[in-house]
Amino acid sequence: MSTPVLHIVRPNQAAPAGSSAAAPLKVSIQASALLQLVESSYHEETTRTTGALLGIRSDDGSEIEVVDSYIVPHQQVGENLTIEGGHHISQYVLSKRTNPDLALLGWFSTSHELDAYTGLFHDFYSRGSSISVHPHPAIHLTIQTRDSENNIIAPKLISYVASPVGASGALAAHLNIEKVGSYAFTPVPNKVVYSTAEKTALSWIKEPTKLALPTGNAVELVTLSQELGSLSGLVDRVLAYTDKVISGEIQGDEKLGRELLSQLSAKPTSVSADALEKLFNHHTQDSLLVEYLASSIRTQLELSAKLTSIVQSEI
Amino acid sequence: MSVEINSSVVLKLVRVSEDAFPHSISGPVYGFENSVSHVYAFPGNHSEDATVRPNNVKFQSEVLDLLKQAHIGATAKGWFISAVGGKFLSQSLLESMLSQRAAKQESGDDSPVLLLVHDPSKQQQGILSLGAFTLSENFLNVATSKEKYTTKNLNANDLSYKNILQEIPIKVHNPHLINLTIQELTIEDDHNILNLSNSATAAYTTIDQLFETVDNFNYNQGNFHYYQRSLSRELPKISQWKQKAKLENLNKLKANPELTEKDLVSLDDWSKHIKLPTEPSRFENLVLSGLLNNYCNDLESSGVSELLKTFSTQKGLDI
Known part of the structure; x- marks a missing residue:
């Protein structure tokens, strides 16, 4: 059962004991952190897996980027919730040692429902013992992997900011309603968000056929031939499209036509053909020189190893 | 044998090495049986001895404790290291792989120590270059034997600079949910690898490293030559001694034909009288040769693909 969520227009309108800093309005998740988060939903816990989010906060606190995460175990017995704070602290200290730039941003949960416990968890990360996001507000990230009929769906991530509601502070404590x-x-x-490297890795592992990585020195040529294959596939698609346009099967797109035309005249005009040929020849010679250097050093190496073993074996 | 690596590990590894580039970065990897499920980067600087530094050894076991606390079933599997052009081989790395293997075997775990190597410079060119290695049988035999790294022992175990490590094929493991996540992402392919000269910067670095290693190799080889020279000075002494011993034996036999073998001087006894210089360890030579081999292979394979691209572009432009 989910409790209804109260929506407030501006999340960072501070309530009495609310945080002073502005709540983040833009949340970016690094691709590597995303996979890590989704993977944590495989972690066996009774109701939900939760943990801390680490990352970088912009100077004014309005933008945050999630870089790393770790699971913090907890126990949920009846009404009582125990979060293993000690584990949280050691993990935090460890992550800080590796990357001192990281800050605690908030927490994640593999349960997409916001319920009574959500508030308690949130309290732990916002105002928690020795490490908390204070003075910044914590963010909460839910990872939904099943729909309402319990079917597996593509993981859906929702990030939340929260403002405390209800009475708090000295007066509330006095009235015993805190x-x-x-x-x-x-x-x-x-x-x-992804970096160049993450993009390369993702586009590779996206395809089920590429999951077995090439070994040895084959990787370069294998990648090259695959890229050429996909490029020629694209050319085929364009060809099929233009064929259809010519035969009148479909209406051609002017914008696309112009784009294609500009691509076709890609032959450089600023350099003369002679100069270009010279440049290409130089480049080829440079490459060949490196090849030659590498192969001659390798031959020497082999020779040295063979000769040493012959000389030494005669003793 | 192959190793399964979770795609989240691949991505994290790629990310941390990219952030550290052009510096190298390393750290422990954890997993279960033949799979790798968690990866962490060592704190501080990541020079060659990162895997043996006491602080890092402590870090490694601290991470393991935390994983256990979070009820994640994983054991230490080895390390990852980011290196340009194959610059990962070092004596300290091999030694820490050996000692981790010994520690594992003591606790009844016979799985090999893994070394994941990622080349961040290739990543810039649009190539995912990730390899998994383990110590080869040949190397283990030599390292655990009494004679250690003598030429004779290397030959007996068929160990050369080419088979210090053994490559294990990698399979990336995409759990169902991860697969769904990846398929949802729109990743545009920018065909980086097709650009001309995109490996030039990496090639400069590798050539620099190649020259430096050639110098180190020559220095080491110089030491070995010194040994060989002093050895060749001693060798004639042995034959001289043998000659003398033979003569003595003959004289003794002449004087008393009744003498048995036992009373004569054995020709193999030369080692009691002449001390030959001991052969210096070939370990450094092995590692340096391995490094040189890595660099050369790397330069050659990127050179081949560069030439391929150059020729086809030139043909395509009809010049």
């Missing part, structure tokens, strides 16, 4: 873990959660947009 409650922990009351928050209003507001979704904020998030997006996945």
